[in-house]
Amino acid sequence: MSRRIAGLEARSAIALVMVLGAALSAQRGAPVAPPLTPKAAASIDITGNWVSVVTEDWRWRMLTPKKGDTSSIPVSPEGKKIADAWDPAKADADGCKAYGAAAIMRVPGRLKISWLNDTTLKIETDAGMQARFLYFDISALKLSSERTWQGLSMAEWEKIPQPGGLGVSLQQAPPKTGTLKVVTRNLRAGYLRKNGVPYSEDTVVTEYFDRFSAYGSEWLTVLTNVDDPKYLSQQYLTSTHFKREADASKWSPIPCQP
Amino acid sequence: MRHVCRIACLAALIVAATTRPAAAQIDLSGEWAGTFYEDLPHRGGMQLGDYTGLPLNEAGWRKAESWDEAVVATHERQCIPHVVNYALRGPATIRFSKITDPDSGKLIAWQLLGSYGRPRTIWMDGRPHPSDLAPHTWVGFSTGTWDRNTLVVTTTHIKMGWLQRNGAPTSDLTTMEERFVRHGDYLMVATFVNDPIYVSEPFVRTTNFILSLTANANAWGNCAPQQTVDELPNAARGYVPHHLPDDTQHIQEFVTKNGVPADGARGGAATTYPEYMKTLEQLAKNASDPRNLPQQPLPRSDNPRRKEAPLPAPPGEIKVLPVQGNIYLLSGAGANIVMQMGDDGVLLVDSGAKAHAEKVLAAIRQLTDKPIRFIINTHFDLDHIGGNELLGKPGAPTVMVMANEDVLRAASAAKAPVASWPTDTYAGASKDMFANGEAIQLFHHTAHTRGDSLVFFRRSDVVVAGDIYDLTQYPVVDAAQGGTFAGILDALNHIIEITIPKDWQDGGTLVVPAQGRIADESDVVEYRDMLTIIRDRVAAMIMKGMTLEQVQAARPTYEYDGRYGMDTGPWTTKMFVETVYRELRK
Numbered sequence: 001m002s003r004r005i006a007g008l009e010a011r012s013a014i015a016l017v018m019v020l021g022a023a024l025s026a027q028r029g030a031p032v033a034p035p036l037t038p039k040a041a042a043s044i045d046i047t048g049n050w051v052s053v054v055t056e057d058w059r060w061r062m063l064t065p066k067k068g069d070t071s072s073i074p075v076s077p078e079g080k081k082i083a084d085a086w087d088p089a090k091a092d093a094d095g096c097k098a099y100g101a102a103a104i105m106r107v108p109g110r111l112k113i114s115w116l117n118d119t120t121l122k123i124e125t126d127a128g129m130q131a132r133f134l135y136f137d138i139s140a141l142k143l144s145s146e147r148t149w150q151g152l153s154m155a156e157w158e159k160i161p162q163p164g165g166l167g168v169s170l171q172q173a174p175p176k177t178g179t180l181k182v183v184t185r186n187l188r189a190g191y192l193r194k195n196g197v198p199y200s201e202d203t204v205v206t207e208y209f210d211r212f213s214a215y216g217s218e219w220l221t222v223l224t225n226v227d228d229p230k231y232l233s234q235q236y237l238t239s240t241h242f243k244r245e246a247d248a249s250k251w252s253p254i255p256c257q258p
Numbered sequence: 259m260r261h262v263c264r265i266a267c268l269a270a271l272i273v274a275a276t277t278r279p280a281a282a283q284i285d286l287s288g289e290w291a292g293t294f295y296e297d298l299p300h301r302g303g304m305q306l307g308d309y310t311g312l313p314l315n316e317a318g319w320r321k322a323e324s325w326d327e328a329v330v331a332t333h334e335r336q337c338i339p340h341v342v343n344y345a346l347r348g349p350a351t352i353r354f355s356k357i358t359d360p361d362s363g364k365l366i367a368w369q370l371l372g373s374y375g376r377p378r379t380i381w382m383d384g385r386p387h388p389s390d391l392a393p394h395t396w397v398g399f400s401t402g403t404w405d406r407n408t409l410v411v412t413t414t415h416i417k418m419g420w421l422q423r424n425g426a427p428t429s430d431l432t433t434m435e436e437r438f439v440r441h442g443d444y445l446m447v448a449t450f451v452n453d454p455i456y457v458s459e460p461f462v463r464t465t466n467f468i469l470s471l472t473a474n475a476n477a478w479g480n481c482a483p484q485q486t487v488d489e490l491p492n493a494a495r496g497y498v499p500h501h502l503p504d505d506t507q508h509i510q511e512f513v514t515k516n517g518v519p520a521d522g523a524r525g526g527a528a529t530t531y532p533e534y535m536k537t538l539e540q541l542a543k544n545a546s547d548p549r550n551l552p553q554q555p556l557p558r559s560d561n562p563r564r565k566e567a568p569l570p571a572p573p574g575e576i577k578v579l580p581v582q583g584n585i586y587l588l589s590g591a592g593a594n595i596v597m598q599m600g601d602d603g604v605l606l607v608d609s610g611a612k613a614h615a616e617k618v619l620a621a622i623r624q625l626t627d628k629p630i631r632f633i634i635n636t637h638f639d640l641d642h643i644g645g646n647e648l649l650g651k652p653g654a655p656t657v658m659v660m661a662n663e664d665v666l667r668a669a670s671a672a673k674a675p676v677a678s679w680p681t682d683t684y685a686g687a688s689k690d691m692f693a694n695g696e697a698i699q700l701f702h703h704t705a706h707t708r709g710d711s712l713v714f715f716r717r718s719d720v721v722v723a724g725d726i727y728d729l730t731q732y733p734v735v736d737a738a739q740g741g742t743f744a745g746i747l748d749a750l751n752h753i754i755e756i757t758i759p760k761d762w763q764d765g766g767t768l769v770v771p772a773q774g775r776i777a778d779e780s781d782v783v784e785y786r787d788m789l790t791i792i793r794d795r796v797a798a799m800i801m802k803g804m805t806l807e808q809v810q811a812a813r814p815t816y817e818y819d820g821r822y823g824m825d826t827g828p829w830t831t832k833m834f835v836e837t838v839y840r841e842l843r844k
Contacts, residue, residue, distance in 0.1 A: 043406065044406075051531060051532065052532060053462060053530050053531065054311055054530050054531070054532070055311040055312065055313070055461060055462055055463050055530050056296045056297050056311060056463055056464070057296050057297055057311075058310035058311030058522075058529075058530070059308075059310050059311075059516065059518060062310075062522070062529075062534065062535055062538060063517070063518065063522075063538060066517075071298055071299055072294065072295050072296055072297065072298040072299075073295065074295065108531075108532035108535060109532050110532065126532075127532065158407075158441065160284070160406065160407045178406055178407040179407065179439070179441060181441075208439075208441045208444070208446070210408070210437075210439050210446070210448075212408065212437045212448060214435040214437070214448075214450040214460065214462075215435065215450055215452050215460045217460070219448065219450075219462065221446065221448050221464055223439075223441060223444060223446045223464075223466065225444075236295055237293045237295050237444070237466050237468070238295050238296055238466070239296075239446050239448075239464035239465075239466050240464070241448065241462050241463075241464055243462075250533070252532075252533070
């Protein structure tokens with residue numbers, strides 16, 4: 001009797017090893033499917049028409065703040081010096097300085113987001129009439145050293161790790177795509193706010209785009225980290241929300257150039 | 259047997275190794291340091307008059323502008339923590355901790371601690387939200403689910419609170435949706451606050467945290483009633499600091515100092531959209547535009563007022579909910595009925611409407627087969643004494659029906675069936691009773707009627723308020739039965755005196771109103787404050803020589819009408835204002 005049970009145990013153990021082995025080899029030896037294009041791999045759809053709903057920093061976004069008002073921004077002493085030197089009388093000459101990639105999401109306005117092709121997302125803003133291109137594949141680009149207001153944005157779908165069985169990686173599923181992550185460099189120096197709070201051309205902007213539904217509306221949020229070793233004393237982290245609109249009927253383009 | 263177990267374990271191992279949980283669960287546990295790169299001046303201490311960016315409706319900004327910061331110095335408000343829909347904006351660290359099932363190890367809840375709010379539990383085990391009749395708390399009741407990489411949290415049962423710490427209000431009908439998303443060492447929380455009373459669109463904000471290996475979220479210890487101090491030592495009983503509608507001094511400073519037009523300072527959904535920038539440009543060009551001035555025109559917009567009271571249970575459908583101790587609430591039979599039960603039998607406070615007495619009896623029998631021994635009537639009204647006849651039916655043992663002596667007088671005068679009359683009455687300021695191992699005090703008030711009783715279960719720590727306190731409407735002043743508005747205010751102040759919160763101005767003594775959910779002291783304080791403010795406004799208008807019609811037109815109840823007002827039915831807002839006016843004119 002006990003020999004029979006011992007045999008059963010042994011067979012079960014062999015079965016376990018075989019199943020695990022098969023599972024692992026299936027991961028190794030399975031035919032490789034062609035990778036999905038970034039557009040096809042998107043697990044959230046952020047395309048469409050969005051409007052910023054300014055419930056935070058209202059006084060500093062809807063109005064041009066007073067000279068020297070750097071509230072909430074961790075400006076460095078050097079940055080503060082520049083902000084204090086801003087001349088409101090010459091604000092018209094600032095052009096698009098407050099509409100660069102480090103600031104544009106905080107400017108009240110509307111966004112149109114669409115796929116330019118399978119590997120590039122396009123974000124247009126009516127405020128300042130800017131266009132941002134988020135490249136999932138920069139290998140095909142002819143890169144230049146020219147700095148622009150919107151810089152060069154590299155995009156990727158953030159991976160969501162998937163749990164494996166028993167809490168170990170025996171049968172770890174491939175990560176799913178989640179949030180959109182965008183890193184932007186090659187920026188022209190500009191303003192974080194219209195009152196001349198500066199960011200330098202060394203700035204790197206990292207953004208995470210998420211989408212939610214709540215109380216019958218669709219929302220897009222953008223978590224933005226502005227890292228500027230020159231004019232900021234620490235990372236400047238904000239998050240900005242946009243509400244989905246059915247169409248572009250309220251699109252109201254206003255150029256930022258005087 | 260051990261061998262069989264080993265085989266089973268191996269089989270389970272095979273299954274576990276080759277299957278995966280269905281939903282991703284991102285680990286949020288740890289200490290998260292708050293970041294203050296948005297609205298910093300709003301988060302350290304707000305200026306009065308700055309409601310920029312808030313989608314307040316007119317009732318919302320009017321209530322905000324009447325708020326006086328001295329109110330936080332009152333005893334009943336010194337221990338109030340940050341309400342859940344604001345707590346994450348507090349300048350502090352938060353901690354996410356896992357609560358797991360001790361047997362399976364499975365996550366059943368998250369605990370969220372810190373940032374000047376009270377510890378919250380976010381239940382992940384699929385449990386339902388409590389009954390509509392359950393008390394509200396500062397943290398509310400939260401449940402969560404995962405949607406891809408996002409923790410989706412729904413919170414209900416929130417106390418009346420604020421969007422900002424300068425009086426921008428939220429009502430107790432507020433609900434909240436949150437989305438917690440982790441991006442590496444960043445945690446972003448999108449908060450959607452929906453209040454049908456004070457905002458015209460759900461209020462949305464996002465708050466960011468950074469994972470910290472050194473921070474330590476603070477639970478802030480304990481704030482019990484003994485820790486409050488006399489910050490307003492000379493305040494009269496029932497003193498409620500507030501600003502009258504034509505007092506705009508306190509909001510003027512923000513507008514003039516910051517160059518923000520009053521129209522924008524008041525907030526409103528329209529001011530949060532980009533097109534409002536054009537309005538701001540126009541206002542900047544025309545300093546004499548009345549929208550630049552913090553003046554108080556008469557209310558000009560419709561209020562989202564109810565047409566009828568939202569009763570928690572349709573009449574005739576009896577809902578039963580434990581209150582605390584030996585006390586149960588039976589709702590849906592007219593006015594709320596409270597039941598105490600124990601070895602002596604059943605004691606009822608009020609008996610509901612006659613038409614529902616059979617159903618009430620059936621509901622009682624679901625809880626106990628003990629006989630009904632006592633009925634206390636808080637006053638004479640058919641929706642409070644109607645069930646006396648059936649529930650107090652003569653038999654063995656005899657049912658004692660106790661009330662203030664004026665209830666007997668009123669029942670007799672109204673020619674109510676004799677079987678519904680009190681069998682025993684009291685005439686003094688109070689009456690002591692003892693039943694089911696518990697001391698019970700009845701306090702007489704001339705409030706809703708001449709013969710009202712507050713009923714205080716001292717061991718269970720529950721006050722039954724009768725029509726003195728009604729969470730579905732303005733209090734009914736039954737002048738024909740000798741009721742007075744001043745008496746209602748006095749009785750509410752008495753309730754506040756005998757109720758004691760547990761800590762953080764939450765729980766402790768619970769209060770059952772005539773209609774609506776279970777409350778505690780802070781709910782009664784809000785109601786008392788509202789009535790005091792309305793009284794002061796009407797009194798100020800009378801002092802100016804305003805007629806009843808002028809007072810009605812000025813709508814002194816405006817901010818509260820969405821929650822408590824009614825245009826139709828037996829007790830309209832107009833009738834309430836007229837009663838207050840006529841009483842104050844005397």
